[in-house]
Amino acid sequence: MELRKNYFADVRKDDLHEIGQDRPRSDSPGHVTGKTSFFADRNFPGMLHLKMVRSPHHHARIRSIDTSEAEKHPGVARVLTAKDVPHNVYTILILIQVGPEDETVLADGKVRFKGEAVVAVLADTERAAQEAAAKVKVDYEVLPAVFDMEEALKPGAPLVNEYHGQNYYLYDSGECRKVRFGDVEAGFAEADHILEQSYQSSPIEHAPTETTGCVVAPAGNDRFTCYTNTQAMFFTLDNTSIILQMPGSKLHFVGGTVGGGFGGKVDVIVEPIAILGAKLTGRPVSFIYSREEEMQISSPRAAEKVVIKDGVMKDGRIVARKVTGYTDAGAYSRHSPYGAQKGAGHYPGPYTIPNVWIDTYCVYTNRTPSSAMRGFGVTIGDFALEVQMDKLARLIGMDPLEFRFINAYRDGDMKAHRQPTEGAALIECMQEASRAADWPVAEKYMAMSSYAKGA
Amino acid sequence: MAKVPVQFTLNGSETAEFIDSGSTLLHALRDKIGDTSPKGGCHQGTCGACSVIIDGELRLSCLTLAENCNGTAITTTSGLSEGGVLHPLQRAFLDAFASQCGFCTPGMIMAAKVLLDHTPNPSRDEVVQALSGNICRCTGYEPIIQAVLLAARANSQNAA
Numbered sequence: 001m002e003l004r005k006n007y008f009a010d011v012r013k014d015d016l017h018e019i020g021q022d023r024p025r026s027d028s029p030g031h032v033t034g035k036t037s038f039f040a041d042r043n044f045p046g047m048l049h050l051k052m053v054r055s056p057h058h059h060a061r062i063r064s065i066d067t068s069e070a071e072k073h074p075g076v077a078r079v080l081t082a083k084d085v086p087h088n089v090y091t092i093l094i095l096i097q098v099g100p101e102d103e104t105v106l107a108d109g110k111v112r113f114k115g116e117a118v119v120a121v122l123a124d125t126e127r128a129a130q131e132a133a134a135k136v137k138v139d140y141e142v143l144p145a146v147f148d149m150e151e152a153l154k155p156g157a158p159l160v161n162e163y164h165g166q167n168y169y170l171y172d173s174g175e176c177r178k179v180r181f182g183d184v185e186a187g188f189a190e191a192d193h194i195l196e197q198s199y200q201s202s203p204i205e206h207a208p209t210e211t212t213g214c215v216v217a218p219a220g221n222d223r224f225t226c227y228t229n230t231q232a233m234f235f236t237l238d239n240t241s242i243i244l245q246m247p248g249s250k251l252h253f254v255g256g257t258v259g260g261g262f263g264g265k266v267d268v269i270v271e272p273i274a275i276l277g278a279k280l281t282g283r284p285v286s287f288i289y290s291r292e293e294e295m296q297i298s299s300p301r302a303a304e305k306v307v308i309k310d311g312v313m314k315d316g317r318i319v320a321r322k323v324t325g326y327t328d329a330g331a332y333s334r335h336s337p338y339g340a341q342k343g344a345g346h347y348p349g350p351y352t353i354p355n356v357w358i359d360t361y362c363v364y365t366n367r368t369p370s371s372a373m374r375g376f377g378v379t380i381g382d383f384a385l386e387v388q389m390d391k392l393a394r395l396i397g398m399d400p401l402e403f404r405f406i407n408a409y410r411d412g413d414m415k416a417h418r419q420p421t422e423g424a425a426l427i428e429c430m431q432e433a434s435r436a437a438d439w440p441v442a443e444k445y446m447a448m449s450s451y452a453k454g455a
Numbered sequence: 456m457a458k459v460p461v462q463f464t465l466n467g468s469e470t471a472e473f474i475d476s477g478s479t480l481l482h483a484l485r486d487k488i489g490d491t492s493p494k495g496g497c498h499q500g501t502c503g504a505c506s507v508i509i510d511g512e513l514r515l516s517c518l519t520l521a522e523n524c525n526g527t528a529i530t531t532t533s534g535l536s537e538g539g540v541l542h543p544l545q546r547a548f549l550d551a552f553a554s555q556c557g558f559c560t561p562g563m564i565m566a567a568k569v570l571l572d573h574t575p576n577p578s579r580d581e582v583v584q585a586l587s588g589n590i591c592r593c594t595g596y597e598p599i600i601q602a603v604l605l606a607a608r609a610n611s612q613n614a615a
Contacts, residue, residue, distance in 0.1 A: 024549065025552070027557065028554055029541075030557065032544075033541070033545060034491070034531065038494070038558065043489075209502055209558045209590060210494065210556070258556060259557070259558030260593060261556075291496070
C-alpha cells in the first residue's frame with residue numbers, strides 16, 4: 001500500500017533522508033546468534049534463589065507468621081519478612097511527589113490481593129526455596145473483599161487500603177480528576193439527539209515471553225550490581241534506594257535488554273527484595289517470576305469503565321460530552337492515579353467539542369494491582385470513544401468518516417483541558433485513509449486542512 | 456543431592472558435565488555448560504523459547520531430562536554460524552526484521568531449521584505449522600514467517 005507523502009510539504013523543509021530507508025537494528029545480530037545477554041543469562045557461583053510466599057486470600061489480616069520450619073529446611077540461607085525491609089511502605093510515583101506511600105514490599109499485618117508477597121525465602125536451589133516456602137505458616141483472618149469498582153465506591157464497602165482511607169485516590173481536585181469546559185447542560189439542552197452509553201474492559205496481561213526478574217551480585221565493596229529487565233531503570237534505582245535506605249551510589253543497575261515488556265516491567269517489585277537478600281547473605285541472588293506469577297501477580301492493564309453521554313446536532317456537530325471514567329487500580333496505586341488522570345485529558349478524543357464535563361476516578365479494589373501498559377489511561381478510552389462516534393453517526397444517519405471530519409480538531413482549536421491544538425494532522429490522516437481504504441467522502445472534506453479553518 | 460554425569464555433543468563439541476539427577480536439559484545447558492541461547496519463558500513446555508535440536512529432532516529443553524541426552528548430538532542457535540558467517544536463517548531473521556525483543560528468536564530459529572532440514576521449500580502453511588509451538592509477543596509473527604520463506608529461497612538459489 002503506497003501512501004501519499006506530500007501532506008505538509010509546504011511546511012516541512014527538513015531533509016528527512018533516513019525516513020523510508022531500511023537500516024539494520026544494532027541489537028539484531030546478537031538476537032539471531034543467541035548472544036544477546038538477558039538478565040537471567042547471568043550466573044554466579046553460590047547464587048541463591050528467591051521464592052515468595054504469597055497470600056492465598058484476596059483480603060485478610062495476618063495474625064501471625066511462623067518461619068521456623070522453613071529456616072531449618074536444608075539449603076535455606078535466609079528467610080525475610082516485613083521487619084527486615086528498612087522502608088517497607090512505598091509507592092513508585094513518590095519520586096514525582098504523587099503519594100501517599102501505600103504498598104508494602106512484604107506484607108505487614110494485612111494482605112490486600114491474592115498473590116501478595118508475604119515472606120521471601122532464599123535457598124541454594126530453586127527447589128529448596130520452593131520446598132521451604134511451603135513450610136512457612138501464615139495465620140490469616142479472612143476479610144470481606146471487593147472486586148467491583150462501583151461496589152467499592154458505595155458507602156459501607158470494605159476498605160481496601162488504609163493508607164488512602166477511602167476506596168478512591170484523592171486528587172488535589174477531590175475524589176476524581178475533573179475537566180470543566182463550556183456549559184455541558186446548556187449543550188445537551190440545545191442538542192437534537194442525546195446518546196448515553198457505557199463501555200467496560202477487563203484487565204489485560206502483557207504476557208512477555210521473558211518473565212519479570214533480576215539477578216543481583218554483591219560487588220564485595222558494599223555495592224551491589226543488579227542485572228534487571230526493568231523498563232524503568234532510574235525509577236527502579238531511586239525507589240530501591242528509598243526502600244533499602246541506601247545511597248544510589250551503592251547500587252549499580254545493568255539493564256536495557258528486555259524480553260518483551262509492553263509496560264509490564266515498569267513497577268519496582270523484584271529488585272529491592274533481591275538486593276536486600278544479597279546484602280543480608282553476602283551472596284548473589286536470583287529472583288525470577290514463574291510463568292504463573294507473571295500471569296497472576298504482575299500488574300495488568302487496569303479494568304476500566306467509561307460512561308459517555310453526547311449531545312449531537314442533525315448537521316453532525318457534537319455540542320456536548322459528559323464522561324465518567326473509572327480505572328481499577330487494584331489494591332495499590334502504582335501508576336494508576338496517573339493513568340486515570342491521562343484519561344481525563346483524553347476523553348474528548350481528537351475532536352473539538354464546545355461543552356465538556358469529565359470526571360475520572362482511580363478506584364481501589366482487592367484485585368491484582370494494575371499499572372502501565374501501552375497507552376494506559378487512553379487506550380480503553382479510545383475504544384469507547386470511537387465506538388461511540390460510530391453510534392452517533394448511525395443515530396443521525398451520517399457516514400461515520402464524514403461525521404469525524406465535521407468534528408475533527410484543527411490547529412488553533414482550544415481543547416477541553418485548556419491546551420490549544422497545534423500540529424494536528426487528523427484531517428490529512430483521514431483523507432489518506434479515505435483514499436487507501438476506498439471509502440469515499442464528499443469533496444468538501446477532501447478539501448479541508450488541519451491548519452486553515454476556512455478551507 | 457546425587458550428581459550424575461552427562462555427556463553429549465553440543466554444536467559439534469564433546470561436552471560433559473555433572474548435574475543434579477532430574478534436572479532439565481535447559482538447566483544443564485544454561486546454568487552448568489553456559490550456553491544461554493535457549494531461553495526459559497515458561498518452564499512448562501508451552502512457549503517454545505527453550506527449543507533445541509536433539510539428533511535432528513526439535514525438542515523442548517525445559518521438558519527434557521539432561522540425563523536422557525547421553526550420547527546425543529545437540530544443536531542450539533549459538534552454534535549455527537560458522538566462522539563468523541551467519542547461517543541463512545540467522546541472516547534472514549536479521550534482514551526481515553523478524554526479531555524485536557529477541558527472547559523468542561533462538562527458539563524460533565531452531566524450529567525453522569528443523570523445518571527447512573526436512574522441507575527445503577515449504578509452503579507458507581507449512582511454515583506457520585512448524586512455528587506453531589513458539590510464542591512471540593512482539594512481531595505478530597508475519598515477519599518471522601517471511602524470514603523463514605526468505606531463508607528457504609536463499610537456500611534454493613545457492614543450491615541451483
